[in-house]
Amino acid sequence: MSSTKVFLDEKEMPKQWYNLMADLPKPPPPPLGPDGKPVTPEMLSAVFPMNLIEQEMATDRWIDIPEEVLQLLYRWRPTPLQRAVNLEKALGTPAKIYFKNESVSPAGSHKPNTAVAQAWYNKQAGVKKITTETGAGQWGSALAFACSLLGLEAKVYMVRISFDQKPFRKMMMQTWGATCVPSPSNETQAGRAVLEKYPDTPGSLGIAISEAVEEAVSDPTGKTKYSLGSVLNHVLLHQTIIGLETKKQLEKINEKKVDVVIGCAGGGSNFAGLAFPFVLDKINGAGVDIIPVEPASCPTMTRAPYHYDFGDNAGMTPLLAMHTLGHGFIPPPIHAGGLRYHGMAPLISHIINLGLVSPLALHQLECYKAAILFAKTEGIIPAPETSHAIAATIREAKKAKEEGKEKVILFNFSGHGLMDLVGYDKFLHGELSDYALKDEELKKYTREIEQFPTP
């Protein structure tokens, strides 16, 4: 290939999102309300604006991207599809490695794809303020960015350990005009309850979600809504622009068949964004391996039961059918902060069960090693989350070498690691180690979901 990078013009950017719900051989189990019955749109309306609730429940295959959202996306999209020629050389693999570079967005990750869409729909619905949670800060900064562009107020509950360890993400949010507080905080009942019981807790995404939802539903004017950066159907939907652009770019360079599609998965949105258009190919009979990658310290997809569970810590969300470690899960403090959610997107959990995708769990030292090889060969420093996708890609490239096959491997370069260099520094100084969730921890956390129905 003469070109290492494939661009699209703005006019070539997809104008619709792809909704996997339309093509599933079997629909996923619905979210359940406190009464054990499927939730109705009305039940969600205290939390989300109705236009997004409709999208959450939509089953149309293609959903138009509003013109104004396209204009917002044009600020950094279409993103380049790049070939990792030098990584291929370093590995001596016959495989071709492509990556979709989502790190070029102003917030440095794929997260703004849904942030600008959600902020726009909220604004259309008359919302003035959006609350949310964030782990490592990528989602919080993306929402702060989006709200800043649309003139909305943003309030971000940031998992305390990240708030303390990653002050730069907080500064990013503040620069965009958002308010960022450590979670658990004293500002909500949910936060106060946790602090009373565990004053020194590092926090968790589950707790932060509870706080953000509580603030939204407590606004008597109804002008405050909550926004989630992953997990839900409409979030995954907004991310499908990644995979749709990629397909156009592969077509442009006449690359007809992709053999392996890889993305890291915390809540699942960057993986889904790249993979869902390829999952459709698989449903239609294509031979493609699709691999979501998670950390061994938070093995939702590979070891957790498929069960109904709350999306948050305090039980304010509907019950979702998903692979879950239990909503009380407090993740060990590894550095891939964005991959520490206790659950997995219901849609991804469902297609795991259908055998359409094949999850993989990796240890962090292998991932950091892969990230540094990538940085040295391809020049871009990956986010610790993204390093999981890279490590899996390297495994596949080595396998292709052993098999002597010229495979085409595609992964989502979901974000850069410029705000996560402390992790690299620790790795380079030998201060990191591997950690796999223990069986007894898994048992402890999943005990409390036994009370909920089985999907």
Added chain:
Amino acid sequence: MSSTKVFLDEKEMPKQWYNLMADLPKPPPPPLGPDGKPVTPEMLSAVFPMNLIEQEMATDRWIDIPEEVLQLLYRWRPTPLQRAVNLEKALGTPAKIYFKNESVSPAGSHKPNTAVAQAWYNKQAGVKKITTETGAGQWGSALAFACSLLGLEAKVYMVRISFDQKPFRKMMMQTWGATCVPSPSNETQAGRAVLEKYPDTPGSLGIAISEAVEEAVSDPTGKTKYSLGSVLNHVLLHQTIIGLETKKQLEKINEKKVDVVIGCAGGGSNFAGLAFPFVLDKINGAGVDIIPVEPASCPTMTRAPYHYDFGDNAGMTPLLAMHTLGHGFIPPPIHAGGLRYHGMAPLISHIINLGLVSPLALHQLECYKAAILFAKTEGIIPAPETSHAIAATIREAKKAKEEGKEKVILFNFSGHGLMDLVGYDKFLHGELSDYALKDEELKKYTREIEQFPTP
């Protein structure tokens, strides 16, 4: 305009650099050796490889970019030209504001444009290790990135105050495999001499250059060379790809005339990169205002004499004819670290004197205010250096409003500020203030250059 972003294909990327030396109405005064006579290529050969020395002295108008350098540049180039529609709206200006987005490179700034070229030429010449200095760390990380891609060793002397205040840049360099030490260090005579006299010095670019040059010339094998990230002709030459791409992009959207061209200037390379192709237009009679912007705390272009002076602190470089605050200048600790060099590129100094460009000095509070307006309207957080170009752009856009003119303003978005958020945090908390260099400081520092010839 329907489009907010103009891309070029790789095949549309310029294949030659533009050399302003070919078109100057009058040549600039030559660099002088210790004997007071113009330096010969041989005299520079202990410091630089001969292929780059030839380029430094070249007077051809167009210089071919080697194919392998093009391949390296393709990793992130061509960069987008973007229109700041929302900034225009916020200012209520009839002006159109375009910016060339150099922040999309893996190191986050324009610096890799010359880093990959210099590393490649060094490798061609058999060099194994490159030494350099860095202020805020943008140049050091760019060279670390380039050396990593080409398999060369990199050693970076980082101005001590930045080394201490900006550990993330150091981590970036280390992730790419470079060695980074604080300057002044104990590793060189130049460093030890300064430490003995001023043990608590914050350091300066001039001192760091002395250390890096000393390490290069002290290698008896001749396999260690020095690299400079700005100031010199060949560095400015490599950056002209910025302006050449921009012209193609403006042509693509049928934007025929640019009225104002703006870039921030420390050593001058990002300004030169964007501006030199437009300086040629001006030489040929075009009516265009070309504005290099510097901080009032380090007013090289607007207040310093035009004089022969050393490029470094210890006097290891040839004497350069330039606007200079004196090679002993220790800049006040403002945050736009990359704009604190005591001198200004000889080529830029020369065209200031020819009246081809019109420098402007700005205070940092105005620049931070401008940067935050840009971040909130356009979504990208600028480097503190870049904020100077934005503040000047806003001034010009307001002037266009007052005059009721639909001007076209173009500036170089030289880098993002994701590694510089501490400055934003301080600004948002009211901890920064303005500082203009005092007359007596200027007098003190420039006293020692009186011994050198006048150009």
